[in-house]
């Protein structure tokens with residue numbers, strides 16, 4: 305099968321969905337002629353024109369609020385982009401309270417078909433306000449769906465689903481993954497929300513990982529396999545809705561769980577996943593649930609300090625070794 | 631509508647010392663920038679760098695001889711122009727880029743933004759451009775609260791001016807008559823977007839200030855003396871308790887938005903025109919020599935002096951150690 309980068313996969317999804325539905329409208333800073341600072345929207349302005357693909361002023365709250373306004377008319381399907389997922393903080397009210405709650409608080413009379421694209425993650429000296437992974441903040445934001453792909457295949461299928469969905473989607477893209485290649489079929493496919501993917505099967509330990517950490521976990525899995533420990537790597541792909549069924553089935557089999565993400569450990573998505581596992585499957589566990597995340601301090605700008613924020617293969621191997629002692 | 635600030639300035643009204651200081655500050659800013667780009671090319675500095683080459687006059691003119699250590703500035707994300715003009719030691723700024731403990735962040739590292747030097751009134755900067763517009767009304771209000779004559783000068787790009795925060799900030803500043811001076815560094819572009827594509831204005835961004843009753847003007851930001859004069863008037867007005875001023879200073883980026891930007895969205899001839907005809911350093915040097923205030927040799931020796939100052943600063947910053955990884959757990963709370 306052909307291999308393409310996640311950037312190309314996302315670009316294909318945008319192209320196909322904008323072709324398919326002419327109510328789609330894409331906007332954000334430098335997304336037009338320039339093609340986006342991560343080059344994900346290249347060619348769309350030329351193809352779909354300046355009304356459906358446009359550069360906005362640097363005004364993140366207005367970008368998100370305008371998307372909400374477009375969506376609730378029922379006549380537009382907006383796909384806004386913020387240049388960095390960290391900037392969701394600038395538009396927090398618009399995302400958390402407007403995108404997430406507008407439909408419900410007006411009795412369900414309107415729909416919210418917004419797909420807000422948010423590049424995230426530590427990617428080389430970008431500092432505390434351009435490196436974060438803020439997705440967990442929205443796990444207690446009702447009305448928001450959270451998508452976080454780890455492969456080009458997942459990115460394409462999930463983005464297409466997101467755009468067609470009539471509810472709000474926060475679509476988190478890890479910047480280091482843009483250049484990563486993976487198999488993507490030529491034929492059209494969609495990936496449903498709330499369906500985790502088992503990236504590697506194993507009987508000994510369940511590792512639940514998201515975004516770039518799926519790859520770190522798979523690297524660790526290889527090393528562990530050489531030592532005779534078979535881990536199962538699960539990528540939830542969407543944090544809301546969260547596929548607990550797949551996770552619990554795996555836990556039943558392994559009895560040992562490690563959750564890995566680049567988000568801060570405290571209050572990260574792993575905290576919620578761990579809580580749900582112990583609520584629903586405490587007696588399937590033969591060891592305490594372990595979590596790896598970034599330290600609970602702002603991300604330093606220095607490239608020499610950055611590595612201490614990203615969970616490493618070595619840390620995963622060690623955590624699995626510890627779990628295997630039970 | 632915003633008027634263009636003009637003034638008939640005679641070099642003789644300034645001492646040779648002051649004029650030389652303006653030149654020296656601009657030359658230092660440019661050489662700092664060129665050397666930083668070299669360090670990036672050598673792989674010693676990573677991350678984004680937004681070169682400030684081409685707009686040195688704006689910072690040197692507005693800050694030198696106008697602001698004291700106790701006056702606050704909020705610098706923008708283009709180059710280190712304002713920090714250098716305000717006197718932050720070069721070794722400390724280089725140290726932030728290199729991630730050594732010589733940096734103002736003692737090893738946490740900082741790019742253009744996040745260096746701070748509170749003793750010199752440099753209270754830092756956000757990674758989210760334009761956030762300084764809100765913070766600056768806080769420092770300015772505090773001057774009023776405590777009865778000092780400290781002023782706050784806030785720098786931001788044309789692009790950052792489109793943040794919603796600008797309007798909240800102008801409203802406060804106008805309402806409470808705050809001692810804040812807005813300097814919009816209008817280099818016509820915000821990454822790839824020309825200001826005409828992203829701003830609804832009568833004619834200039836400064837026109838927005840008019841609606842809040844804030845005195846405003848447009849000025850040639852590449853004329854260091856004009857910049858100096860316009861800011862001097864604004865500082866005096868602020869100190870008299872008459873409130874804010876909005877200055878839109880026109881300039882242009884000689885390099886792309888960041889190092890590595892293909893910069894192909896700008897007309898090559900327009901760019902060349904700015905480099906040839908409106909270079910703030912070249913033009914000022916020519917003026918000083920024409921009026922025989924300095925000789926070519928004088929300028930050469932100033933430049934040589936700056937070169938060795940920069941070499942020493944880099945040496946100091948580079949030879950300082952990297953922090954212990956535990957550094958990240960220090961200083962979150964006071």
Ligand SMILES: Cc1ncc(C[n+]2csc(CCOP(=O)(O)OP(=O)(O)O)c2C)c(N)n1
Nearest residue numbers: 708757758759787788789790817819820821
């Ligand atoms: C709130 C926010 N939005 C977007 C960005 C990304 N960004 C960094 S610089 C920049 C353009 C800024 O343009 P301008 O203010 O004109 O300053 P210039 O770079 O031209 O000096 C953008 C969009 C950011 N850092 N912060």
Ligand SMILES: [Mg+2]
Nearest residue numbers: 787788819820
């Ligand atoms: Mg600009």
